[in-house]
Amino acid sequence: MDDYAADIFVNRDDPIPTVILDGSVPPRPPTPSTPAEHSDNETPSQRKGIRERISAFKEKARIQDQLVEKLLAQVVPLDDAQIPQDEPQKGGSSGVVRPNFNLTTMSNNFRRFNARIGVVFVFQARVIRLLSWRNPTHTLSFLAIFTFVCLDPYLLPLLPLTILLIGVLVPSFVARHPAAEFSLSSEQAIGYSPHGPPLAPAITVKPVKELSRDFFRNMRDLQNSMEDFSQLHDGIIRLVVPRTNFSDEALSSALFISIFTLCLFMSIAANVLPWRLIFLAIGWAITCMGHPTIQRQIQTAHEKHIHPQEEKARGWVEKWVERDVILDNAPETREVEIFELQHLSNAGEWEPWLFSASPYDPLSQARIAGERPVGTRFFEDVLPPNGWEWSEKKWALDLWSREWVEERIITGVEVETEGERWVYDIYDEQATEKVGVVEQPTPVKGKDKAKASPPKPSWEEGEDGDSRRGEWRRRRWVRLVKRKNIPETTA
Numbered sequence: 001m002d003d004y005a006a007d008i009f010v011n012r013d014d015p016i017p018t019v020i021l022d023g024s025v026p027p028r029p030p031t032p033s034t035p036a037e038h039s040d041n042e043t044p045s046q047r048k049g050i051r052e053r054i055s056a057f058k059e060k061a062r063i064q065d066q067l068v069e070k071l072l073a074q075v076v077p078l079d080d081a082q083i084p085q086d087e088p089q090k091g092g093s094s095g096v097v098r099p100n101f102n103l104t105t106m107s108n109n110f111r112r113f114n115a116r117i118g119v120v121f122v123f124q125a126r127v128i129r130l131l132s133w134r135n136p137t138h139t140l141s142f143l144a145i146f147t148f149v150c151l152d153p154y155l156l157p158l159l160p161l162t163i164l165l166i167g168v169l170v171p172s173f174v175a176r177h178p179a180a181e182f183s184l185s186s187e188q189a190i191g192y193s194p195h196g197p198p199l200a201p202a203i204t205v206k207p208v209k210e211l212s213r214d215f216f217r218n219m220r221d222l223q224n225s226m227e228d229f230s231q232l233h234d235g236i237i238r239l240v241v242p243r244t245n246f247s248d249e250a251l252s253s254a255l256f257i258s259i260f261t262l263c264l265f266m267s268i269a270a271n272v273l274p275w276r277l278i279f280l281a282i283g284w285a286i287t288c289m290g291h292p293t294i295q296r297q298i299q300t301a302h303e304k305h306i307h308p309q310e311e312k313a314r315g316w317v318e319k320w321v322e323r324d325v326i327l328d329n330a331p332e333t334r335e336v337e338i339f340e341l342q343h344l345s346n347a348g349e350w351e352p353w354l355f356s357a358s359p360y361d362p363l364s365q366a367r368i369a370g371e372r373p374v375g376t377r378f379f380e381d382v383l384p385p386n387g388w389e390w391s392e393k394k395w396a397l398d399l400w401s402r403e404w405v406e407e408r409i410i411t412g413v414e415v416e417t418e419g420e421r422w423v424y425d426i427y428d429e430q431a432t433e434k435v436g437v438v439e440q441p442t443p444v445k446g447k448d449k450a451k452a453s454p455p456k457p458s459w460e461e462g463e464d465g466d467s468r469r470g471e472w473r474r475r476r477w478v479r480l481v482k483r484k485n486i487p488e489t490t491a
Contacts, residue, residue: 115207398476425470
């Protein structure tokens with residue numbers, strides 16, 4: 001084993017680089033020196049003093065954590081009773097525990113996480129080294145494997161198995177059966193032999209020790225990775241959101257049309273495109289762009305040819321959007337209705353009752369159930385629907401009363417086609433006279449049948465000379481509404 005303990009994953013190469021995008025370079029505070037950055041040529045007494053100071057600092061940090069937790073307990077509800085809990089999912093595992101925020105738990109989990117995150121940074125560092133052509137033979141080998149997989153995609157399931165075999169099992173076996181050491185002058189030097197019992201202990205992965213050099217290396221890489229994520233997040237937001245959130249509705253509409261057209265094209269031509277060659281060309285292009293020489297050439301070509309044409313291309317797109325994308329600037333309008341209900345008093349006069357959203361016709365559900373109509377007594381109290389506002393200043397009387405009666409299939413009413421356009425209930429004399437149990441009349445026979453009184457008109461027919469009407473009448477008022485603009489703070 002080397003000096004770095006082979007059973008610990010930690011990135012001991014260059015620090016994870018941070019991504020720097022245009023116009024988004026944050027100010028970096030000076031990095032304080034840590035005990036892990038001290039030189040290796042310190043005396044044992046100095047190292048002992050450093051360990052004592054680190055232990056004292058650790059105890060002080062624990063006391064500070066306890067004090068801050070007690071302070072937060074007074075300001076923020078940290079107990080489970082005051083924080084609303086998520087409802088358990090049906091059919092979920094009963095052993096899943098989701099504790100609420102706790103400062104001590106957060107600190108402990110961060111230390112455990114930082115002690116074990118090194119494997120991710122090692123993988124990231126090796127990918128960066130592979131794509132940046134630090135070792136050209138490794139990069140060319142990767143391109144060869146990538147080419148075989150692209151040309152024959154059936155080899156893709158073989159790839160993880162090969163990585164497990166060559167990258168994990170073989171090195172673990174070699175660590176258990178190390179090669180014999182021979183000097184160059186020995187005549188008995190032979191090649192590696194796997195025979196015999198295991199000679200060395202097996203390799204195990206262990207987390208790094210807290211406040212060690214490797215622990216601070218993980219913190220350094222974690223810091224840089226958080227900066228990378230923040231920069232990429234902000235860059236994507238600046239690039240994508242203004243073009244897709246319809247703040248510039250013409251540009252977003254043009255983008256929608258372009259993507260929709262592309263979807264139609266891909267749905268037709270996707271089965272005839274040479275996807276193997278396409279992925280092969282994309283992979284080779286991305287990998288070759290990481291070569292330092294090609295990067296310099298691309299940067300020079302961008303500054304010389306592409307950058308001067310950016311404004312021209314942007315102007316051409318803006319002119320196309322302004323010329324071909326036509327937007328409907330008028331707000332959406334709808335017609336709303338309200339029914340004015342009046343009730344016939346005992347004195348035979350019509351009294352204003354209220355304004356209701358329902359016509360309260362004889363066969364309505366509320367009428368059959370014996371419920372009173374619901375509404376407001378004054379026109380001024382009628383409000384537009386949520387999210388809408390009035391487009392007209394006044395209500396207008398609907399002069400086509402027969403149409404809305406026929407649309408709702410309302411029966412048992414008399415429609416007034418002139419004048420004030422009231423729709424009256426037809427007077428039902430039988431309903432007012434029949435109270436309690438109604439018995440069927442006995443049939444009349446012989447001469448008594450001629451003496452019987454003629455039948456009265458039904459409540460749906462009415463009579464020209466009959467001036468008696470029901471106790472309710474209504475008419476319809478309409479008014480236009482338009483969509484209301486949502487304030488920016490509310491949105």
